[in-house]
Amino acid sequence: MTEAPGQFSPAFRDELANLMRWRRDVRRFRTTPIAPDLVARCLTAFASAPSVGLSEPWRLVQVETPAARQACLANYQDSNAKGLASQSGEKAQLYSQLKLSGMAEAPLHLAVFCDDSTPKGSGLGAASMPETRAYSVVGAVTLFWLALRAEGLGLGWVSILDPDRLARDLAVPHHWRFIGYLCIGWPEEEDMVPELERCGWETRAETLHLDLR
Amino acid sequence: MTEAPGQFSPAFRDELANLMRWRRDVRRFRTTPIAPDLVARCLTAFASAPSVGLSEPWRLVQVETPAARQACLANYQDSNAKGLASQSGEKAQLYSQLKLSGMAEAPLHLAVFCDDSTPKGSGLGAASMPETRAYSVVGAVTLFWLALRAEGLGLGWVSILDPDRLARDLAVPHHWRFIGYLCIGWPEEEDMVPELERCGWETRAETLHLDLR
Numbered sequence: 001m002t003e004a005p006g007q008f009s010p011a012f013r014d015e016l017a018n019l020m021r022w023r024r025d026v027r028r029f030r031t032t033p034i035a036p037d038l039v040a041r042c043l044t045a046f047a048s049a050p051s052v053g054l055s056e057p058w059r060l061v062q063v064e065t066p067a068a069r070q071a072c073l074a075n076y077q078d079s080n081a082k083g084l085a086s087q088s089g090e091k092a093q094l095y096s097q098l099k100l101s102g103m104a105e106a107p108l109h110l111a112v113f114c115d116d117s118t119p120k121g122s123g124l125g126a127a128s129m130p131e132t133r134a135y136s137v138v139g140a141v142t143l144f145w146l147a148l149r150a151e152g153l154g155l156g157w158v159s160i161l162d163p164d165r166l167a168r169d170l171a172v173p174h175h176w177r178f179i180g181y182l183c184i185g186w187p188e189e190e191d192m193v194p195e196l197e198r199c200g201w202e203t204r205a206e207t208l209h210l211d212l213r
Numbered sequence: 214m215t216e217a218p219g220q221f222s223p224a225f226r227d228e229l230a231n232l233m234r235w236r237r238d239v240r241r242f243r244t245t246p247i248a249p250d251l252v253a254r255c256l257t258a259f260a261s262a263p264s265v266g267l268s269e270p271w272r273l274v275q276v277e278t279p280a281a282r283q284a285c286l287a288n289y290q291d292s293n294a295k296g297l298a299s300q301s302g303e304k305a306q307l308y309s310q311l312k313l314s315g316m317a318e319a320p321l322h323l324a325v326f327c328d329d330s331t332p333k334g335s336g337l338g339a340a341s342m343p344e345t346r347a348y349s350v351v352g353a354v355t356l357f358w359l360a361l362r363a364e365g366l367g368l369g370w371v372s373i374l375d376p377d378r379l380a381r382d383l384a385v386p387h388h389w390r391f392i393g394y395l396c397i398g399w400p401e402e403e404d405m406v407p408e409l410e411r412c413g414w415e416t417r418a419e420t421l422h423l424d425l426r
Contacts, residue, residue, distance in 0.1 A: 006235040006403040008228065008363045015225050016232070016363055020261040020356055022219040046421050048233040050358070052372055054407055054415035060423045068426040079341045091335055100338070111426075121415050124308070125372045127299055128292045132372040134344070135351045135392070142355040143233055145263070150221045150229055159265055159338045159345040170426050179348070190219040194267055202267035202334050208259050210273045213281040213324075213383050 019150055021192055026154030029102040029185035038151060039108060039184075045147040049140030052132040053121025058140050061170055063109040063181075071169035072111070072161070072181060073103050079160045094201060101158045106183035111166065112141060113176035137179045154187035232363055234405055239367030242315040242398035251364060252321060252397075258360040262353030265345040266334025271353050274383055276322040276394075284382040285324070285374070285394060286316050292373045307414060314371045319396035324379065325354060326389035350392045367400035 046058060063069055080100060087095045103109065114137045116130065126132050145155045163178035196202050221229075259271060276282055293313060300308045316322065327350045329343065339345050358368045376391035409415050 006231075006405075007365065008232060012225070012228050012232075013360075013363045015221065016229070016359065017257070017261075018219075019221060019225075019229070020258060020360075023261065023263065025263050043421055043423075044230070045233060047417065048230075048236065050236065050238050050355075050370070054409045054417065056418050058422065060421065062423060062425050064425055083337070083340050086336065086340055095337070098337075120418075121409075122304055123299065124296070124311075124409070124414065125313070127296050127373070128375055129372045131344075131347070132393070134348070138348045138351040139355040139358075142263075142352040143359075145352075146229065146356075146359075147226075147233075150226045152220065157263065159342045160340070162341055172424075180345070192219075196267045196334075196337070201337065204260065204267065205269050205333075208256055208273065209271065210256075210275060211385075212275050212277055 019146060022190065023145060023149045024154065024191060024194060026156045026187045027099045027102045027195065028188040029105040029154060029183065030188055031105050031107060032186050033107045034153065034185065042144060042147040042151060042153070045143040046140045049136070049143050051136035051140070052126050053124030055118055055121030055126070055133055055136065057115045057118050057133045058137045059113040059115050059176055061111040061113065061172060063111055063170070068170060069109060072109070072166060075161050075165050075169065076101055076103055076158060079162055083160055094199070098199065098201065100160055102156045102183040102185065103158065106156065106185040108184040110182040110184065111170055112137060112179045112182060113172055114179050115175060116177055117175035134177060134179060141180065141182070148184060152186070153184060156183040158183060232359060235403065236358060236362045237367065237404060237407060239369045239400045240312045240315045240408065241401040242318040242367065242396065243401055244318050244320060245399050246320045247366065247398065255357060255360040255364060255366070258356040259353045262349070262356050264349035264353070265339050266337030268331055268334030268339065268346055268349065270328045270331050270346045271350045272326040272328050272389055274324040274326065274385060276324055276383070281383060282322060285322070285379060288374050288378050288382065289314055289316055289371060292375055296373055307412070311412065311414065313373055315369045315396040315398065316371065319369065319398040321397040323395040323397065324383055325350060325392045325395060326385055327392055328388060329390055330388035347390060347392060354393065354395070361397060365399070366397060369396040371396060
């Protein structure tokens, strides 16, 4: 498979497409711990992630103590109750049956933030669109997600949370913006089809929306 | 290399890490056109991208006509002049020498938007954090970026733009939020080191910022 440096083979490209197809947002985890060196290897994906102006604004918080985990779980439960209340009819009934986070089972929890005040990069590329710093963090998480999946590990991105409350509960600096809460562990099952599609919540689009100007 | 479905080999994981290390934000393109079927193959990465509630809010606009390209280029030039004005001293001098977009040379231009009003996904996961729809678009672009790079193609993400002016100039629906302008083409050169690092603007961090709670 190895080609000239920076060159990639058709076989590799096929496997890359397979990896993308097998990547899921996982909410059903086994409680088996993950070896620390395996996590460390996957975290190296952050070092090669793109970032606006080379600002590297990602800040990770590993949520470990029972008190911190409980605060985040309570946040999710309250936000999820509001999410359910905003649905009606059949959709509300279906929503109530969805498992939307693996926070109770996943062995590794990472809260991800963006440092909007970082001097790194000297603001290059973020003057007219400061939100690109947050986008840089999302891109880095996406690479990390693929690295985990290539090891057989699952990631579930929880966004049903009150971001201000989460930042307060974890006592992070006030200029950090909450991006997402990542549950990580060995998945109970593998599937090519998103769980939201399997349970009838939504289907994937058949075509890409591409206009011409 | 092929393993059981959804299983990936150590050799594949090494190549995946290589791909991430060789991914650059490219601003120096050859003008050679890209075969349409190659672009189409890379665009399939969007179909396997994660999205909040399976909302798939990405909307792509291929910027093709000279008038549309000129409007986007003028937007960049004005925004870049402001970016330069915000720097001072040595940093201003260095900024003026940076090549920050390949808009004049790249054969393929894609303006990427997020449809914040899509009914798809029924708002699941986006009630307390509506910005997660934009984050879904960024994740999809990140997968597309890797798919392009695996084919030897480069992508340059231009964010030095006035997003409202760009949306007006491209006459997109008013509920579309501008995410980024992607220049795509065959790169003039390959490198493991970001151009901003090579030219002395910024260096990459040696360690990942990871706190414990």
